[in-house]
Amino acid sequence: MRGSAAISLRSELRLLLLSAADIALVPLSAVPAVACHDAGSPWNTIYKPNGSDWLGVQVSSPGMAIYNGDVSCGRVSSLFVRNSDWTRWVEVGWIENAGSHYACVPDTNGPPKILAYAKFDGMTGCKNPASDLSEGTDGFKVHDDNQNGVWRYFHSGNEVWTSFDMSPFNSGLVEDNGERLNFSNTAHSDFDGLTRMNSSGSFTDWNSTDLHDGDSDDSGSHGCKYSDTHTAVKLNGTPC
Amino acid sequence: MTSRPLQAVGRIRLGWIVAALAVLVGTVAIAFQLSGPPSEPVGGATQKSSPLSGQVDPGPGRDFMAIFDEKQPLFDPGTETSLGQASSLAKMTVYEPQAVSGSTPETWVNPETQEVGLRYGTGLVVYEVPWPLSADDPATTYDRQAKQWQAGYTGRISGHPAWVIPEDSRAPGEPPVSVVHVNIDGVDVTVYAKASIDEAVAIAESLQPVASG
Numbered sequence A: 001m002r003g004s005a006a007i008s009l010r011s012e013l014r015l016l017l018l019s020a021a022d023i024a025l026v027p028l029s030a031v032p033a034v035a036c037h038d039a040g041s042p043w044n045t046i047y048k049p050n051g052s053d054w055l056g057v058q059v060s061s062p063g064m065a066i067y068n069g070d071v072s073c074g075r076v077s078s079l080f081v082r083n084s085d086w087t088r089w090v091e092v093g094w095i096e097n098a099g100s101h102y103a104c105v106p107d108t109n110g111p112p113k114i115l116a117y118a119k120f121d122g123m124t125g126c127k128n129p130a131s132d133l134s135e136g137t138d139g140f141k142v143h144d145d146n147q148n149g150v151w152r153y154f155h156s157g158n159e160v161w162t163s164f165d166m167s168p169f170n171s172g173l174v175e176d177n178g179e180r181l182n183f184s185n186t187a188h189s190d191f192d193g194l195t196r197m198n199s200s201g202s203f204t205d206w207n208s209t210d211l212h213d214g215d216s217d218d219s220g221s222h223g224c225k226y227s228d229t230h231t232a233v234k235l236n237g238t239p240c
Numbered sequence B: 001m002t003s004r005p006l007q008a009v010g011r012i013r014l015g016w017i018v019a020a021l022a023v024l025v026g027t028v029a030i031a032f033q034l035s036g037p038p039s040e041p042v043g044g045a046t047q048k049s050s051p052l053s054g055q056v057d058p059g060p061g062r063d064f065m066a067i068f069d070e071k072q073p074l075f076d077p078g079t080e081t082s083l084g085q086a087s088s089l090a091k092m093t094v095y096e097p098q099a100v101s102g103s104t105p106e107t108w109v110n111p112e113t114q115e116v117g118l119r120y121g122t123g124l125v126v127y128e129v130p131w132p133l134s135a136d137d138p139a140t141t142y143d144r145q146a147k148q149w150q151a152g153y154t155g156r157i158s159g160h161p162a163w164v165i166p167e168d169s170r171a172p173g174e175p176p177v178s179v180v181h182v183n184i185d186g187v188d189v190t191v192y193a194k195a196s197i198d199e200a201v202a203i204a205e206s207l208q209p210v211a212s213g
Helices: A002-025 B003-035 B064-068 B083-090 B138-148 B197-205
Strands: A043-048 A056-066 A074-082 A088-097 A113-120 A123-126 A136-143 A152-155 A158-162 A173-180 A189-197 A203-205 A221-227 A230-235 B047-049 B079-081 B095-097 B106-110 B115-120 B124-130 B153-157 B160-165 B178-184 B187-193 B207-209
Touching: A043 A221, A056 A074, A056 A088, A056 A173, A074 A113, A074 A136, A074 A189, A088 A136, A088 A152, A113 A158, A136 A189, A173 A189, A173 A221, A173 A230, B064 B115, B079 B083, B083 B106, B083 B115, B095 B124, B095 B187, B138 B153, B138 B160, B138 B178, B153 B197, B160 B197, B178 B197, B187 B197, B197 B207
Parallel strands: none
Antiparallel strands: A043 A173, A056 A136, A056 A189, A074 A088, A074 A173, A088 A113, A113 A123, A123 B047, A136 A152, A152 A158, A189 A203, A189 A230, A221 A230, B079 B106, B095 B207, B106 B115, B115 B124, B124 B187, B153 B160, B160 B178, B178 B187
16 A cells, blocks of 8 residues: 555656656747737838938937827837848837737736847847837837947937847938837837937938838828928828 | 545646646746846847747848749849859958768859858858958857857857757747858858758868859
């Protein structure tokens, strides 16, 4: 009786330890995110200026509008710098991530948070945890001013994050981005005071600004260009 | 008979303890994977992470595997050109893998950024760009990158500094691609291959300058 109880106990222990190992080894890719985003999303409205070899991008004076909407899925308002084949990019702005639909970045439940993101040859880095943001209009920028492959991220003049070394990626095309994951959420974004860093390390105004590929890929939103340095994204039916 | 309830209680207690430990171990493991080891952050938070199933990158970045999709332009912005013209347009030496000689790559150039991309069918892309003068030397940089990004190992290929990232050294959720970075006389060449790491290294070993045409 004692022997069989011991065997039973060992079996139980082995089973439970196996469970522990199983839990520890469950690949994260097997954990599904709750699906809320539309097939084919994210939906993006992107503006870009001319040129493709900039050391950084900034919006300031006044800056990027921050909205605290009732977001049930995902929303992004961001600036980014990328290379020509999309294998390397950096991105700064704010994010709503209700339900962890976006990779790496923190979940949000309430106000948006700072977004600082880096992508290098399929690998991901980001700021996590990240601070809550209040509604308003704040300055954001990301640049590699000393051209060493390490990108520096700023919010309201404060450096909030640095990327891992992304050499030789130290410049690229700059763009702004208003994004949503489904049509239930607004895509409203506003970027006023857009500049980019030139090879001398100075920020100069965007010019010849235009929608990327000539249109938004969000069929429910449209872009608004007020000037080369001021763009926005609004829902269809809402005039610029 | 009287011992049975005690044994049962003991098993139940032990079961709960081990179950709690299992949950704790699992939670710690998941938390570690989500958070990653600390590095040298500004702002107190830096991490490398990998996407969960169904997650997307914020921003309009296209899927990494799109570089192998011949229906999509390899470069945007950029122009398609001939292999022979690539060097003069990019104003640098362009390297071609001899291991796939006989195949004519789809060749893309962004002259402004001096980026060159060679696409061979749907399984191999070679991306080339000048190494920045202001960056640390390639060998030092590759060592740092392998450590920071927690991917692959460094060494030399044909005498040139290299960073080798086997597909199975990548985290779950990262693209199933072997990647080799090799720096040849100031040109950073990245091989993206839907192949084994041995095949990707062999491709990198076979890189030779393209004659300008």
